[in-house]
Amino acid sequence: MxxxxxxxxxxxxxxxxxxxxxxxxxxxxxxxxxxxxKPFIGEMGKKTVIYSPIRFTGLKFIYLGAKVTIFDGARIEVVDRYGNQRFSPCLKIGEGTSINQNCHITCAEEIVIGMNVLITANVTITDIIHPYDDINVPISRQPLITKKVYIGDETCIYQNAVILPGAKIGKHCIIGANSVVNIQVPDYSVVVGNPARIVRQYNQMLQSWEKIYQ
Known part of the structure; x- marks a missing residue:
């Protein structure tokens, strides 16, 4: 001290x-x-700072690198049981990553967020699907389906974007504001829209960013 x-x-x-x-x-x-x-989190690196989350559960399944910042109003829920279901969840957040105000992350299987990722305000990231198949059972009570989510190093996710189960985002990508992503995004790509589409990629041979027409 x-x-x-x-x-x-x-x-x-x-x-x-x-x-x-x-x-x-x-x-x-x-x-x-x-x-x-720190005493309750699975692992936490040096100089990590957590401000005032609204909800922060499943701490023992959360692994934070050094210099991670989680700002006010975040809602981070790691779920190891839901009704009769049991899960072995894992939320990994890499060194230097910043999670800004009012972000919502829910994890029941695995979400990996790389190093030096910027997640701006009001972003949602989840690996959980709430099925609606059985019309005789409320949606919130039906068994969960999970799909892993991966977000590569140096990626920036802008305001109000939603990263859905199964999404895999490469290194140094831009996810535009209000985008809804459930696709695989290659390294060095710019993604916008709902549903998300790739609009630019970096050409390593030409060493320049190129428009992608879809």
Missing amino acids: KKLLLDLCSKLEGRGIHEIIDRLKLYYRYLITVLFY
Whole structure:
């Protein structure tokens, strides 16, 4: 604790009041993360900070790399049982990834989010399907179907996008705002729309981004 305080004092030296307040808030949230989240999470790297999630369940099935940030209002639910069903879920979030305000992640099988991924506000990511086959049983009570989700390193997912079960997104991709993705997206691609479609890809030979006409 003494080392942490000395480190804080050295970093605050010469800074303005607003910057000092922001830095103090960050250190406070880091302290809360270490004391109240880290003991219960499956694995957590250094300098990871969790702000104030609305809901955060199944912590022992969550594996966070170093320098992960989960901002206010996130709803992260890792499900190991649903009615009579039992699951062995795994949510992995790589180093340097940022999950912004009001994101909703639900996982009952496996969701892997790579390193240095930016997930902006109001994004939904799920590996869970609620079937509706039996009209005599409420949809919310029918057995879940799951499909793994993968999001590659350095990808940016913009506001209100929905990443559905079975989606596999490559490295360094752009997922446009309001997109709904349930496809496989190659590395270095730009995806937009509902349903999502690829509109640009990086051509390694020409070393340039090219339009894709679909």
